[in-house]
Amino acid sequence: MKIIAVVRNGPLPMGPPDIPGLTKYSVHYPLGDTSEKSESIANLSGVAMAWLDGHEKVNPASWFPSATVVGYLVKESVKIDYQRTWPDAVPSPGVRRISFLNAAAGLTRTEMATHWNEVHWPIAQKHHQTLWRYVQNVVINPLTKDAPDVDAIAELHFRNESDLNERFYDSEKGRTIVANDVNNFLDRESGWRILAQETWVRS
Numbered sequence: 001m002k003i004i005a006v007v008r009n010g011p012l013p014m015g016p017p018d019i020p021g022l023t024k025y026s027v028h029y030p031l032g033d034t035s036e037k038s039e040s041i042a043n044l045s046g047v048a049m050a051w052l053d054g055h056e057k058v059n060p061a062s063w064f065p066s067a068t069v070v071g072y073l074v075k076e077s078v079k080i081d082y083q084r085t086w087p088d089a090v091p092s093p094g095v096r097r098i099s100f101l102n103a104a105a106g107l108t109r110t111e112m113a114t115h116w117n118e119v120h121w122p123i124a125q126k127h128h129q130t131l132w133r134y135v136q137n138v139v140i141n142p143l144t145k146d147a148p149d150v151d152a153i154a155e156l157h158f159r160n161e162s163d164l165n166e167r168f169y170d171s172e173k174g175r176t177i178v179a180n181d182v183n184n185f186l187d188r189e190s191g192w193r194i195l196a197q198e199t200w201v202r203s
Contacts, residue, residue, distance in 0.1 A: 005060035010067025012045040017063035024051035028196035070147040074137035092198040099154040099193035115185040127174035133157035
């Protein structure tokens with residue numbers, strides 16, 4: 001199972017917490033100041049992702065006791081994967097955009113996830129040609145008290161910031177097609193996102 005934890009107001013160490021059954025672990029430190037951002041990411045320390053071999057109950061807040069933590073159990077689907085040539089503990093090349101998403105009004109989480117996978121993914125694949133890694137995470141349930149409502153978490157990794165900022169869309173027409181479809185399944189106003197530097201600590 002995969003856990004995504006958002007860590008604020010305290011340290012996010014590079015080393016992995018002592019978690020039974022931990023098989024993989026990565027940390028994502030924000031690129032840029034988050035002090036003036038929305039409440040969900042104000043004073044953000046980073047995002048931790050942990051893969052566990054087991055189905056026991058977990059509480060990500062206990063992993064980082066000196067910080068404010070919200071965590072989610074997710075179902076992961078890797079759509080595009082890079083070929084790693086760098087070792088653990090070395091920051092991954094490029095940048096990662098992590099987006100926390102909510103379903104559009106009138107859609108259940110299941111309906112949103114189905115559209116994201118079956119309809120939006122082929123559109124994104126066609127018009128986001130600079131994606132280096134692309135992961136869809138559908139939230140199964142929150143794991144911490146008072147976790148903000150989140151239906152899905154997207155990970156978009158780029159080889160460099162120019163691929164994100166200047167070549168994210170293949171054309172202006174492509175930008176419009178993508179935006180129109182996003183409106184069909186996501187509530188764009190309620191979500192939030194960060195730009196981060198990824199490091200695999202254990203792979």
